Amino acid sequence: MKPYDCYLFDADGTLFETTELIYRCFVYSLKKYANREIPREEIIAGIGLTLRKQFEHHIGPLSDEQFDRIQADHMHYQMGIYRDYLAPCPGVPEAIKKLHASGKKLAIVTSRKITSLACFLRETGIYDYFSVIVTPDETDQHKPHPAPALKALELLKAAPEAALFVGDAPFDIECGQRAHTDTALVAWSHNKAGQMSLTPTYVIDSMLDLCS
Numbered sequence: 001m002k003p004y005d006c007y008l009f010d011a012d013g014t015l016f017e018t019t020e021l022i023y024r025c026f027v028y029s030l031k032k033y034a035n036r037e038i039p040r041e042e043i044i045a046g047i048g049l050t051l052r053k054q055f056e057h058h059i060g061p062l063s064d065e066q067f068d069r070i071q072a073d074h075m076h077y078q079m080g081i082y083r084d085y086l087a088p089c090p091g092v093p094e095a096i097k098k099l100h101a102s103g104k105k106l107a108i109v110t111s112r113k114i115t116s117l118a119c120f121l122r123e124t125g126i127y128d129y130f131s132v133i134v135t136p137d138e139t140d141q142h143k144p145h146p147a148p149a150l151k152a153l154e155l156l157k158a159a160p161e162a163a164l165f166v167g168d169a170p171f172d173i174e175c176g177q178r179a180h181t182d183t184a185l186v187a188w189s190h191n192k193a194g195q196m197s198l199t200p201t202y203v204i205d206s207m208l209d210l211c212s
Contacts, residue, residue, distance in 0.1 A: 006158040010167035011110035021085035029074045034059045048169035050111045088124040095207035100129040107132035107152040143171040146178035
């Protein structure tokens with residue numbers, strides 16, 4: 001793998017493991033607000049999209065008032081149980097520290113809101129290493145649209161060819177490719193490169209692969 005000046009990271013499933021946490025929260029919310037039981041694989045397939053897009057996929061169109069009420073309860077429930085499920089992904093703390101120490105610029109490009117994101121980054125010990133964080137509040141368009149990646153590059157003052165976008169979902173790979181960065185899919189994802197319509201530049205087995 002060639003070295004890059006800048007690294008853009010998705011958060012959920014890339015920097016920290018939250019698949020089971022997200023699944024359990026959707027089981028709770030969809031039962032409470034729609035009396036629906038959605039197959040596990042369908043819930044997991046939506047991870048990486050904004051929370052609103054995920055809920056509207058499962059429930060249907062929501063007014064702002066409806067979504068705000070569901071979102072508040074959903075996140076309150078999540079923040080009450082996250083410590084039972086949250087863990088850093090393979091090699092993440094060591095790799096992030098090494099990349100930062102070598103002078104690389106690090107950014108997060110995520111569909112997770114800042115409150116829970118900051119909490120999870122602190123819990124996994126990597127919050128202080130990122131100079132840029134792009135959440136859904138920073139752009140009008142969201143992954144797989146390239147806008148979030150382009151926003152991160154703008155804030156980093158970086159050219160696309162100097163950056164690698166690292167993620168665990170097809171939404172991440174498409175976002176990076178449309179922003180003209182190279183891309184890396186993490187091998188621990190439930191999304192497998194051979195099953196995706198887009199081909200990432202790399203598939204990595206550990207975040208430490210970025211340091212080699």
